Amino acid sequence: MPPVLPPLLPDRPRRLALLDPHPVLRLGVEVLLHQHSGVHVRGSYANEDDLVELLQREPGCVDLLVIDALPLGDLGDGLQLLRGLSRRWPSLPILVLSAHCNASTVATTMQAGARGFLSKATTPEMLLRAVDVVARGGRFVPPELRTQLNRSRARRMSAPSLTPLSRREREVLRLVLQGCSTGEVARRFQRSASTISTQKKAAYQKLGIRSDVELFRIRHLLECG
Incomplete structure (x- = not known):
């Protein structure tokens, strides 16, 4: 039934x-x-x-x-x-x-x-x-x-404030959230891939995350999406 x-x-x-x-x-x-x-x-x-x-x-x-x-x-x-x-x-x-x-x-x-x-x-x-x-x-x-x-x-209310991201770090994360690879971001901004990788790593450290998956999970907390 x-x-x-x-x-x-x-x-x-x-x-x-x-x-x-x-x-x-x-x-x-x-x-x-x-x-x-x-x-x-x-x-x-x-x-x-x-x-x-x-x-x-x-x-x-x-x-x-x-x-x-x-x-x-x-x-x-x-x-x-x-x-x-x-x-x-x-x-x-x-x-x-x-x-x-x-x-x-x-x-x-x-x-x-x-x-x-x-x-x-x-x-x-x-x-x-x-x-x-x-x-x-x-x-x-x-x-x-x-x-x-x-x-x-x-948990978010009790968490400490995030360290502010630099303008370039936000630029990098914005493109990562759009699905761009490190190489694509480097070509977009005419920087080396190592520079982009360093900026991305620095931004992740400030946000307390370690992967792109974690970035997508907190994208609503950012102003770079």
């Missing part, structure tokens, strides 16, 4: 558009949502261009986007997509359904414009609850992720 799911508030059907590169996952979400008269799946897409075409062609045709932004490219590309959608359609709420679930990813995603965040391992009940909350204009993060976020905020 299918799971017993909580009904959505039936003031009118929620019109959704789905964006995810994985067809099986999209189909599963569609089947789940079609079980409820309070939800209408207006479109289901594998790439962002088709979704944007729908929104341009029929403004106001959907009440909520459910998207998997991050795997459409690297982390920077996913955040760029979120920011672009939020900037062009600021009144259209976005719920991110992602396999990347930790406090840093959730915080960065919400700052980029998402109104809600769920793990792809979530229960059907939680997905429907999130759809209802976000479609009504609220924000939704499941309880276990809220706990992680609160702990992460507490």
